[in-house]
Amino acid sequence: xxxxxxxxxxxxxxxxxxxxxxxxxxxxxxxxxxxxxxxxxxxxxxxxxxxxxxxxxxxxxxxxxxxxxxxxxxxxxxxxxxxxxxxxxxxxxxxxxxxxxxxxxxxxxxxxxxxxxxxxxxxxxxxxxxxxxxxxxxxxxxxxxxxxxxxxxxxxxxxxxxxxxxxxxxxxxxxxxxxxx
Amino acid sequence: xxxxxxxxxxxxxxxxxxxxxxxxxxxxxxxxxxxxxxxxxxxxxxxxxxxxxxxxxxxxxxxxxxxxxxxxxxxxxxxxxxxxxxxxxxxxxxxxxxxxxxxxxxxxxxxxxxxxxxxxxxxxxxxxxxxxxxxxxxxxxxxxxxxxxxxxxxxxxxxxxxxxxxxxxxxxxxxxxxxxxxxxxxxxxxxx
Numbered sequence: 310x311x312x313x314x315x316x317x318x319x320x321x322x323x324x325x326x327x328x329x330x331x332x333x334x335x336x337x338x339x340x341x342x343x344x345x346x347x348x349x350x351x352x353x354x355x356x357x358x359x360x361x362x363x364x365x366x367x368x369x370x371x372x373x374x375x376x377x378x379x380x381x382x383x384x385x386x387x388x389x390x391x392x393x394x395x396x397x398x399x400x401x402x403x404x405x406x407x408x409x410x411x412x413x414x415x416x417x418x419x420x421x422x423x424x425x426x427x428x429x430x431x432x433x434x435x436x437x438x439x440x441x442x443x444x445x446x447x448x449x450x451x452x453x454x455x456x457x458x459x460x461x462x463x464x465x466x467x468x469x470x471x472x473x474x475x476x477x478x479x480x481x482x483x484x485x486x487x488x489x490x
Numbered sequence: 491x492x493x494x495x496x497x498x499x500x501x502x503x504x505x506x507x508x509x510x511x512x513x514x515x516x517x518x519x520x521x522x523x524x525x526x527x528x529x530x531x532x533x534x535x536x537x538x539x540x541x542x543x544x545x546x547x548x549x550x551x552x553x554x555x556x557x558x559x560x561x562x563x564x565x566x567x568x569x570x571x572x573x574x575x576x577x578x579x580x581x582x583x584x585x586x587x588x589x590x591x592x593x594x595x596x597x598x599x600x601x602x603x604x605x606x607x608x609x610x611x612x613x614x615x616x617x618x619x620x621x622x623x624x625x626x627x628x629x630x631x632x633x634x635x636x637x638x639x640x641x642x643x644x645x646x647x648x649x650x651x652x653x654x655x656x657x658x659x660x661x662x663x664x665x666x667x668x669x670x671x672x673x674x675x676x677x678x679x680x681x682x
Contacts, residue, residue, distance in 0.1 A: 311531055311573075311574055311575070311576060311657075312530075312531035312532040312536075312574060312576060313514065313529045313531060313532075314512050314514040314532075315512070315513035315514075315532050315540065316512055316513075316682070317510060317511035317512075317513065317540075318509065318510045318511075335509065336507060336508040336509060337508050337510075337511055337681065338508070339601055341511070342511060342679050342680075342681070343604055344544075345513075345540070345604070345679055346596055346604045346606050346677075348540075348543035348544060348546075349539075349540070349543065349556060349606060350556060350557050350596055350606055351555055351556045351558075352555075352557055352558040352559075352561075353553050353554030353555055353556075353558040354552065354553075354554070354558075355551075355552045356550055356551060356641075357550070357551075359548060359549065359550035360548070360549045360550070361547065361548060362546050362548070362549065363544060363545055363546050363547055364545050364546075364547050364637060365547040365548055368547075380507070381508055382508075383601050383602050384601060401545065401637035401638065402636075403541055403542075403545055403634055403635065403636060404634075405634045408534055408577060409534060409537065409576050411537045411538055411540070411541045411634065413541055413545055435544075441596055441597075441598045441604070443596060444593075444594035444595050444606065445556075445557045445558060445559075448549065448641075465507065487537050487540055489532065489537070489576065490512065
């Protein structure tokens with residue numbers, strides 16, 4: 310039946326020279342769920358000084374990690390063994406390609422030679438309000454910075470670990486799609 | 491049967507763990523002897539608002555939205571023949587009488603489940619007639635915003651989801667005006 314549920318699903322695509330794969334899901338964590346209902350139950354009020362949330366520059370990013378053995382669990386708040394190197398470029402877009410489909414797309418690129426090693430996990434980080442707020446709360450505060458929203462990992466069977474080809478860029482596109490289910 | 495064909499299926503529950511978030515709405519109605527529970531139908535502007543709220547970057551000034559007092563409500567409607575479509579923005583034949591009381595609550599009953607609960611009550615004698623549709627209205631941002639947009643004051647009482655006789659969700663009922671009419675709308679976010 311139309312619209313009985315909304316399904317929030319993600320797809321991740323990775324390009325690094327000959328390494329190229331697409332995973333048609335990711336693993337969301339608990340603090341993402343909490344943030345969603347926080348944002349849906351904002352009330353309002355005076356917001357001073359100006360506040361930064363979600364995808365303000367410096368509050369969201371993509372991260373790489375080297376762990377290959379720990380599956381994702383709902384209470385996870387960071388990658389298990391994260392590489393701190395930020396992407397050289399990061400951008401996002403909202404799309405509404407058809408009725409009943411709305412999408413957030415985030416693209417990150419590390420330039421050739423910027424980062425190296427073997428990758429076993431990927432993370433999408435967002436400026437989240439990770440603690441459950443009251444219904445009608447006044448969002449007069451900054452969100453967290455670069456909190457884990459979802460993860461992809463070898464240990465979950467999502468992809469096979471790969472060694473970064475440092476002679477070419479590494480690009481990741483993370484697409485979160487909202488549809489009726 | 492080809493053995494290889496079922497290996498991926500065995501792996502599926504593992505691979506798909508936490509892979510989706512499912513947002514569902516359950517509605518419960520009490521009015522004297524009338525009591526039922528049903529699932530709702532979200533509309534397109536509910537989807538769009540979710541994406542908008544996840545991609546706000548900046549907020550400043552005095553701003554109201556979503557469930558600020560006067561920005562959300564529940565509504566009753568008479569229509570019993572028009573099913574819900576994604577593009578619906580109002581009940582088809584809405585009764586404008588507001589509930590006498592309205593309140594909401596956020597909860598996190600278990601890891602992997604978070605819930606918004608909204609309860610509306612019309613006192614005995616406040617509203618009458620036949621009811622064929624119910625609507626949850628929210629202070630939504632109905633137009634798709636750009637990634638990183640600046641938060642502002644939202645619209646007021648815009649349709650987020652609907653329940654109707656025409657969708658087979660419940661059977662049209664006549665309000666018993668001698669007792670209160672209470673509706674509880676529970677929106678649950680879970681992993682799927």
